[in-house]
Amino acid sequence: MIGKSDDIIIKTIARIFVPFLQLYALYVIMHGHYSPGGGFQGGVILGASMALLLITHGYDELKRRLPEGVLLLLGSLGVLIYAGIGLLCLILGGNYLDYSQLSVILGVDAAHARSLGILGVELGVGFTVMAIMYSIFFDISTGGILPEDQRREGRVEGER
Template identity: 50%
Template sequence: MRQLQQRVETQQQVGESLITQTAVRLLVPFVQLFGLYVIVHGHYSPGGGFQGGVLLGSSFIMLGLAYDQKTVLRLMSERTNILFGNLGALIFTGVGALCAIFGGLFLDYSALDVLIPLGPIEWRSFGIFLVEVGVGLAVMSIMASLFWDLGSAGQMDEGL
């Protein structure tokens, strides 16, 4: 038992194992694709911006668990992550404010008909999609950065 444990410890770091890394490498693209699917199909099937964002963020959490923090930060730096989060919040509030500017209530998408004439019903459907994209981006960024900050105690160096 002790021998086995030492062999495992000297071989690699604690969290690293080839099986986990390969499985994560296999799964991450599909998880991200499914996250995009859930965001895009948010209006007529279960799901939506928040759930899709959580799926996208959890793909980065999976990478952070199987590899280490440096690998994840090389793929998606903190600056890009914060940019995505703020872009999401900007899309959400921007669409809402545009509706208010063009004469409707806040987030009353039918008012955007003045901008591109699609008809108020089409705009209500499309406006929900725009807002879902914003929510998804913001949630993805917050999920990933929550894990990175908590997992490395704010240092952003090692990770779990």
């Protein structure tokens, strides 16, 4: 399933679709605080676009664009952003995730600081959800056996 597709129509359609999908996902994340959507939905759409690239362009291409180390780093970076903003508010004297306390650092008034704070939290949620959704799909579709392991052992399984 994660092999490269031979069909030129499928590959071309996927190559045209993926930038628009990712642009839409970024729009959903950035507008999460005043329209429907948010970090979770935008992250899911980003992960789905990565899954589309994986099933059409193959594992080798995706490994070059998004290595597993970067994936793990993104997944934990999102949690760090979320917890970091919350703890920053706690350090500045407010409650956990009380964004109005950020106005001291950002130099804006409290309402604007709330808007920027929730944008940061949405970005963190989006990173984590994208990385975890993509890696769940990757683990299910490979079954935990990577193509490079099979190549090293000298047995090449037929592409599904």
